[in-house]
Amino acid sequence: MLRYWVSNAVYLFLGRQFPYGTLIVNVSGCFLMGVFFALALQRFNVVGSSLRAFLLIGLFGGYTTFSTFSIETLSLFENGAWISASLNITLSVVLSLLGVWLGVIGGRQL
Numbered sequence: 001m002l003r004y005w006v007s008n009a010v011y012l013f014l015g016r017q018f019p020y021g022t023l024i025v026n027v028s029g030c031f032l033m034g035v036f037f038a039l040a041l042q043r044f045n046v047v048g049s050s051l052r053a054f055l056l057i058g059l060f061g062g063y064t065t066f067s068t069f070s071i072e073t074l075s076l077f078e079n080g081a082w083i084s085a086s087l088n089i090t091l092s093v094v095l096s097l098l099g100v101w102l103g104v105i106g107g108r109q110l
Contacts, residue, residue, distance in 0.1 A: 003029075003063050018084055019072040022065050023092055029064035030096040034103020036060065039110060066092075 006028070007021025014020040036055055040047040047055075069092055076085035 003065055007065070019069070019076075019088055022068050022072055023088065023095070025063065025065050026069060026092055027095045027099040029060055029099075031099035031103040033060040033064075034100035035107040035110075036103075037100075038104045038107025043108060043110065 003025050007025050010021040010024045033056060040052055040055075069088070073085050073088050076082075076088060
């Protein structure tokens with residue numbers, strides 16, 4: 001539900017001509033996963049394996065939307081929007097990696 005709400009809120013502001021909602025959800029989800037990873041596994045290491053799996057796989061894994069990313073990118077390619085599709089791939093990968101890296105750095109500082 002959170003993924004749906006966030007992406008639709010983004011589409012209200014930026015429109016649907018580019019999959020901004022999915023991009024924002026993927027980047028923010030990677031950032032949050034990075035923060036939690038750094039806090040739970042490296043900094044405090046007090047979170048049990050069941051809770052860690054629930055949060056990393058269930059919550060953050062359910063929030064990020066690379067399956068939606070794939071469908072939307074394929075649709076862009078199929079509609080001849082090669083530049084938008086390529087831009088979506090590049091931005092999603094680069095910004096998600098940046099998000100998780102910044103999240104890990106931020107989590108280590110807490």
